[in-house]
Amino acid sequence: MSLLRPPRGSEYWLLTATFLVAAVGMVYELIAATASSYLLGDSVKQFSLVIGVYLAAMGLGAYVSRFILRAVAGFVWAQIALGLVGGFMAPALYLSYAWMDAVALPLYLLLIVTGTLCGMEIPLIARVLKEVGAPAFRFENVLSVDYIGALVASVAFPLLIVPHLGLMSASLAMGVMNLIVAGLSLWLFRARLRRGVAVVWALAFVATAAGLWQAERLVAVTEAALYEDTVVVSETSPYQHITLTRFRDRTRLFLDASIQFDSQDEYRYHEMLVQPVMALAPRRENVLILGGGDGLAAREVLRHADVAHVTLVDLDRAVTDLFRSHADLVALNRGALNDPRLRIVNTDAWQFVEHDTAAYDVIIVDLPDPKSIALSKLYTREFYALLAERMAAEGLIVVQSGSPLFARQGYWSVIHTLDATRNPVVPGQSLSVLPYHVYVPSFGDWGFALASTRPLAPRSLSLPEGMRYISDRIWTEAQVFAPDVADLPAAENTLQSHALVGYYNAGWDAWFM
Structure with missing residues (x-):
């Protein structure tokens, strides 16, 4: 035990510091996982790798802490280093992605350093508590406070931190928090520390606080390079x-x-997504759109005068609010999201379909690509079975199904999954599926699937006026697949297998990684 008299209240501060550093460390881990899923895709894979590497690095840090002779100084230095490394983690990742198109190497280097420093914290705090002779010190108390801090951060991250700060500001704010912990510890234990530590702390605090103050400018610089x-x-x-x-x-x-979407060619995608199913449907009074929060699919639906009700289900209220209020975007979707015939429901598509009881003449599935398991579940046989139950008599479904060129096996997996989905009208049989595709310059060759309870008889399309791309001839040609995008073996996508995620990511990686 140190011969220096411990500062009054030091044990309470150290337990408070345990809570703070645990919360900050958890936020760093979540920032790294979220940024990697944003920039590298496949959120399940990225979250798993980030968590694994981070925990291993924490274990390394806990081991390394035994070689630090002066626990107070080691804790303060670790906080200063975390304020800089962890604080600037998100800016460094986004800037490296924007300027060098590199994410994985800087991500895991920063993750290992941050995890190692975080792993040193609890062993060092425990040693300091012993050194100051905390009368009520028990190591399990430290761990309990640590776990509570991690829980608070886990809850706050999606509900408060990301919506109000964003990843860039959140990263820098956590860095400032580490430096505040370092500064208060530095003042409290000043008799045990050398003066040079205060100088380094002050420089680090100024740098990180300045970064936080200029976070919006950093975002602007990054996005200017990225877009x-x-x-x-x-x-x-x-x-x-x-x-x-x-x-x-x-x-x-x-x-x-x-x-x-790109406003220069989005009409190709949205006309081909919407107009065939609307033209072939015997009735189109009641329409369901899953996804499509930009209102562009709804714009195409509302061209048809006999449409009485449109229900648009999109998870993100921020997207639908933007596209119903921003003047230029309202002009682009022709005010579709403000049309009295349309109702917006901001909820999860699966939950909506599972609990809804209405019958729809046309169901349009315009959901994001299945690059993660969270999205893949909306491309499963189980989900399509729920959709089929929501179809009215002679109703039709259309699904955006990805690229038959860039993710060929993924596209045909969607087709085979729909083709294996139980037919609610004809017992013992499956849905009838019609695949087709279109070239969209912004995306490349893009595929869709029409599904019905009975085979669709070939017939010409009755299209509204003002079509910029689709015609009877285009529709006929869209059903022809060249040999390099034609059907091939692909497993059905189910909640148990999620084969589609692997097909999708492998296909795109082969073209663009």
Whole structure:
């Protein structure tokens, strides 16, 4: 035990510091996992790798802490280092992605360093508590406070931190928190520390606080490098990062840095998604759209005068609010989200379909690509069976199904999954499926699937006026697949297998990694 008299209240401060550093460490882990899933895709894989590497690094840090002779100094230095390394983690990741198109190497280097430093914290705090002779010290108390801090951070991250700060500001704010812990510990235990520590702490605090103050500018610099055009909207919702860019009269939407549409060619995608199913449906009074929060699919649906009710289900209220209020976007979707015939429901598509009791003449599935298990579940045989139950008599379903070129096996997995889905009208049989595709310059060759309870008889399409792309001839040609995108063996996608995720990511990686 140290011969120096412990400062009054030091044990209470150390337990408080345990809570704070545990919360901050958990936020760093979640920032790394979220950023990696945003930038690298396949959220389940990235979260698993990040958690595994981070925990292993913490174990390394706990081991290394035994070689630190002066526990107070070691704890303060670890907090200063975390304030810099952890604080600037998100800015470093996004800047390296924007300028060098590199994420994995800087991500895991920063993760290992941050995890190692975080792993040193609890052993060092425990040693300091012993050194100050805390009368009520028990190691399990330290661990209990540590776990409570991690729980609070886990709850706050999706509900408060990401929606209100975003990853960039959150990372820097946590860095400032580490430095506040270091500063208060430095003052409390000043008799045990050398003066040079205070100078380094002050420089680190100024640097990190300045970074936090300029976080919005850092975001702007990163996005200017990341996107070709001027960024006009940049916001983070509880579910994703929303970016809208503009060049002259050209608008593009990105979700988590992945393009969703380009106003220069989106009409090709949305006409081919919507108009065939609307033209072939015997009735189209009641329409359900899953996804499509930009209102562009709804715009195509509402071209038909006999449509009486449209229900649009999109998880992210931030997207639907943006596309029903931003003047340029309202013009793009022709006010579809403000049409009195349309009702917006901001909820999970699976939950909506599972609990809804209405029957729909047309169901349009315009959901994000199945690059993760969370999204893959909306492409499973089980989900399609729920959809089939929501179809009215002679109703039709259309599903955006990915690229038959870039993810060929993934596309045909969707087709085979629909083809294996139980037919609710004809017992013992499955749905009838019609695959087709279109070339969209922003995306490449893109595929869709029409599903019905009975085979569709070939017939011409009765299209509304003003079509810019689709015609009878285009529709006929869209059903022809060249040999390099034609059908091939692919497993059905189920809640147990999620084969589609592997097909999808392997296909895109083969083209673009």
